[in-house]
Amino acid sequence: MLELSRITAGYDRRAPVVREVSLTVGAGRSVGLLGPSGCGKSTLARVAALLHRPDSGTVVIDGVPVRGWRHRAPREQRTAFGVVFQQPRLAADPRMRLADLIAEPLRATGRRDEAAAAVAGLAGRVGLSRELLGRRPHEVSDGQLQRACLARALVLRPRWLICDEMTAMLDASTSAALVAAVETYRAESGAGLLAVGHDSVLLNRWCDETVHWDELPRESRSGV
Amino acid sequence: MSPVNPVTPVSPVHPVSPTSPVLSVDNLSVRFRMRGGRQIAAVSDASFALAPGECLALIGESGCGKSVLASALLGLLPRNAETTGRALLGDLDLLAADERTLARTVRGRRIGLVPQSPSAHLTPVRTVRSQLEETVRELTGVPKAGLREAAEAAAERAAFPATHLDRHPHQLSGGLAQRAATALALVGDAPLLLADEPTTGLDRDLVDRTVDELRRHADTGRALLMITHDLAAARRIADRVAVMYAGRIVEIADAPAFFGAPGPRHPYARALLDALPERAFTPIPGMPPELGDLPDGCAFAPRCARASARCETLPAPVDGVACHHPEEATACSN
């Protein structure tokens, strides 16, 4: 279970974009979080993925409370998450070939020797040809790069996937292909999913349940 | 058979419109010469026409050539590009015109460009008012004393609020930045508006508002060419749809028939609509071919359930559809 309780977070303590928000995703379940851009849903997703430390509130992952974020998070918790963002170009090192990009989390965790086999398996899943794996980001389309970013998110076989507007820049067919790859992985691994986006048609079709940002439980802030 | 420019003229893929077109594109092809003698066939034999007041949506996956086509019309292709065919804007062939003509009389004046990312198109260090005034001064004969008023009128035409004219681009929301860019595109009163992915990254509400505004400008008699991968946006405002795959326009159809009944006739176009989450949500198997390595026949064949031996030859467009085995046009009996 992924439990976010009374999270307050943002980039300026005096004006947090997330205030006292709670959200729970059951083990193996998928939740779509809907909301307009700028509402704070991406920040909450980053808190959940241990990429952004909240000002207050608690996160519990599969029963274990989170005590540190980013590099302060224990590796076991950090690697429980695979994250895909909206803009693959901002999320990919332009100097890396796609194969290296996908294998990067393995190298960072000292499992370099598994890279070749893992990349070959994942490339098939996300629909990247061997030829494309040898290219650098500027030599591929946004859709192809996003396929590589999804493969990278899956390479450590995470228990949780966080997809933040993963398909917002992509055409219909590439979007459907990426969602299908996520769902295939979830079906065999039992991983849970938090998908954040603004497209209700997409999230309703994709996820077990969808919740609108405005409907998330919020504690009233007492005595502030 | 030469894939670049067939010797035999292909039949026009669009019905001849009663008014003379604003833009008439005829067998437009773009080739990029790469190192080692390699060639990229970015656009091949594109033909379509656009009447005043009409909106044509050019749809397709990223990398299908639709943005290259737009750049070709604007004369903004890199040096290693070669174009063939014609693109008549009135009586001017955009493909034959020199850079001086394009810069002085076409871009901004005869073609208004609504850019993909407005924040990148606006100058960050200057207010919207000063950018509008400068564009008005450059493109129209308005004397200095009238600039302020003319700029405010231009903002109003794009529904940009006068209260925000003295702001810098980073102080604007995505929607207002898009309107500011649209206001700039409208200043020259160009008969053709070209919108290249005008809704990328916008929320659905904002997508709707942005394209509705573009539609409004078409309704005042401009022709609107909207390049987009957003099928919902195309459905909302387009009169006609052109579907591009691997550099070719594979289907041109009236938008209501295309998005409603009887639906698209080209297998790729059908599959693209079927990928939508409100429809079957099934991806098209495989990926588009590399534009540097296209087959001689139909480029969709490796992904097409209807492919047969005939598909090893290039299908010529017939009634707007370039396919050897198109879906029958059942609902309309012609």
Ligand code: SF4
């Ligand atoms: S020409 Fe053949 S391969 Fe191409 S779309 Fe039509 S049926 Fe499919």
